[in-house]
Structure formats: C-alpha cells, structure tokens
Amino acid sequence: MRYRGAVSEQGDETKQRVMDAAIAVFSKGGWAGFTIHAVAKKSRVSLGSLYHHFGSIDGIAAAAWSRSLTRLLEALAKACANKRSARASVEALVLGYLDFTERHRAEALFIHASSWASFMPEHAERLGGEKRRAFMPLLVRFGGYVEAGELVSASPAMLEMLLIGPAAETARRWLSDERAVDLAEARRCLPAATWRAVRLDS
C-alpha cells in the first residue's frame, strides 16, 4: 500500500535532503550560485528526480523557505511556552529569535533573503496560508495579553512589528555581516527594550 499513502518514506527523505542542499547551496553562494544543477550536485539527487518532487527550481526554493519559516515559528512558540507573564513571554520571544538566527544561520539567512525572490509571487497564496497557520499560536498568546490589558492596544500586525522588529533587523544585519552587530549585546539589550515598547502601565 505504499503509493496509497500520502507520501512514501523514501520520497520524503529525498525531499528533505534536497531542501537541506538548497539551503546549503544558497548559504555558500547566494542567489548567484543557486541553480538547480548546484542543488542536484549538492544533494546527489538527479535532475529528473528534482523535477519529479518539486516541479521546478522555484518549487524547491519555496519548499525550503516554507520549511525554514515553520521551524522558526515553532521555535518561537516553544520559547514562549510555559511563560507565565507577558513580560517573560515578550523577552523569550526576542531571545528565541536571536537564538534561532545564530543556531540555524543558513535557514535564517534563507528566510530573510527570500523576501523578494522570484518564487514568492507564484507561490504566494499557498505560502501565505502556511505562514499564517504556523503563526497562530503566537497570535493567540500575545493577542490574549493585549485583551488582558498587559500590552499596548494595537492590531496584531502592528504588535508583531514592535515585537520582532528590532530582533529581525538585528538578525538581518548579523546575517549579512557578522561583525556589523554584536549578538551578545543584542541579547542583553533587546528583550528589555522590546518590553518597554509594548508594555502597558508604565
């Protein structure tokens, strides 16, 4: 009954290996080096097999982007889980973002670098939905704090800008040049600063 199931284990393992290779290829050579031939070579999967699983080079990039973003959002949700106060949640979120960036450099890089990549428009609707789904737990948590009067009253989107803005900007800077910003200083400085920006009842 292999082919009645959603995805065969063999095929899935291949897909994972291809996404890993895609992220590694980009990490090494940027968009200029990101070709389907390079991904095929790195992953040791044939060109035909790549097209069998992903349909196109953009399909590979979209899949790698989607998996990376899901992992980031899951890491953030996990970092906030079990936090009792709004402040602890906010600070854990910021630290979680910085930690993911440093611990999974290549994936974080791929997330940020894909913002205006050519694959985004054609996969926008599907990718947008996946992002929204993975983002739900965080939305619920911080939305709850807003309703409880612990965070400034703002739309979910605006709250997100305040919460991840400084951390995301720091990550971007660090990803493009590790010497440009000190992550250790960011860990000391950003959680408290972000909290000051979003808390209610000063």
Place this chain on the structure above:
Amino acid sequence: MRYRGAVSEQGDETKQRVMDAAIAVFSKGGWAGFTIHAVAKKSRVSLGSLYHHFGSIDGIAAAAWSRSLTRLLEALAKACANKRSARASVEALVLGYLDFTERHRAEALFIHASSWASFMPEHAERLGGEKRRAFMPLLVRFGGYVEAGELVSASPAMLEMLLIGPAAETARRWLSDERAVDLAEARRCLPAATWRAVRLDS
C-alpha cells in the same frame, strides 16, 4: 574642456535616467524581470551605452541601490534636523522612515530587496563606505543624545536596531503587501513605542 571634468552633464543625465529605469523595472517585475535588456528598453539607452557607463548589469543595480539609500538617509537626516529634544528627533526619524517608504515606494522597495542581491558582494566595500558616509549625520545626532544621558546606553549599531527596527519591519511588510499592514496606524503607534524603547529615565 568637457572631458577634463569629472563627469559630463550629458553622461550624468543618462546615468540618472538609467537608474530611474532600473528602479522602475524592478518595481514592476522583481528580480525575474530585472535584465539589462529590460533596463535598456525602459531607459531608451542602448546596451553599449549602458556598459560604457556602468560596466555591467550589477553595476547598474549597485548604482541604483546606492543612490536610493543615500536619498533615504538624507530624508531621515532632514526629518530630524531642527528637532530640539531627543524625543522629537526619535519620533521624526520613525515618521521620516515611514514617509519615505510611502512617498518613494519603488526606491524603498529596491533598497530592501537588494539586501542579498548578487551585486552586493562584489560592490560591498565601496557601497559600505558610501552608506557609512550618508549615515554620519544621524550617527552624530543620536550618539550625542546617548552621551547626554537622554537615550539608553548602547552601541551605535544596537541603537540603530531599536530606532529603525519596527519602522523598517513595517516598511518591508507594506512593500511586500500593502494590505498586510496599515501605515496610518503605524504612524500613530510606532513613534511613541520607539521612544519608549530608547529613552532613559522612565
């Protein structure tokens, strides 16, 4: 004595027109549509002339990026000029960032989308220097507020993350989807929130 001068007026006008065309081409079709043939067609400048002035397609992109970033930084410096207090400067900076994004959408888009473009590595040293020069006035101003004990003590880079992080993230979101974030709400919300994050003496 035309050719003894730094740049002829005729040549400079052509270069400006090419940069305008490059930004317009990207704004319309993203990186997928950004080819030297498209820029030649849009600017009505021949391929040979493009190579005469810019050397390569990456040279065109780098020049357009540099000009756009300089304009942004000049707009921010102008927005802060004449502000008397640290708070007024911070809020003007944030509003200035949002205003530039909305008023010069295509240029703002080009700035953000170029972060990991293929032309960045090879032009990094020169572009980095130009960015630093245009950034100086802001560095001096806000560095002065830090020394005066009006803003939190942090490195210039970290202060920059706090000052432009939320506004930059908002801009990015709006540039990729205008419905995703409300710029009017951002104008109401972000200046005060950014001020809360960076002020000293709560």
Place this chain on the structure above:
DNA sequence: TGTACATCAGTGAACGCGCGTTCACTGATGTAC
C-alpha cells in the same frame, strides 16, 4: 584659420554560455484476480 588628433557618449547586431526544463527510460514495490 585649418588640420590632425583625443576623448567621451552612444549604437545595435551578434555571440556564446549557462540555465531551467524535458523526456524516454529503468527499477522497485505493490495490487488484481
């Protein structure tokens, strides 16, 4: 003044490489009956 020369802006047909993609194929595994 005229002649020769230098420099720069600009032209566009042509080239050739690299890229994404195709396609006819094999092999493995499972179903139908």
Place this chain on the structure above:
DNA sequence: TGTACATCAGTGAACGCGCGTTCACTGATGTAC
C-alpha cells in the same frame, strides 16, 4: 501461485532560450599648434 499491470522514485543526456557581454562603429566636442 503466477502473470499482468499500476504507481512512484529516480536517472542523465540533450535541448533551446534568454541572458550578459562584446566589439567595431559613428558622432559630437574640444585641444594642440
């Protein structure tokens, strides 16, 4: 049990288009003397 068939994963040589780039050229403007 055997035979025929279906589905999926995987292969890699080959193709052809589009892209960045080249190059021999013209024209305009200014200098040298």
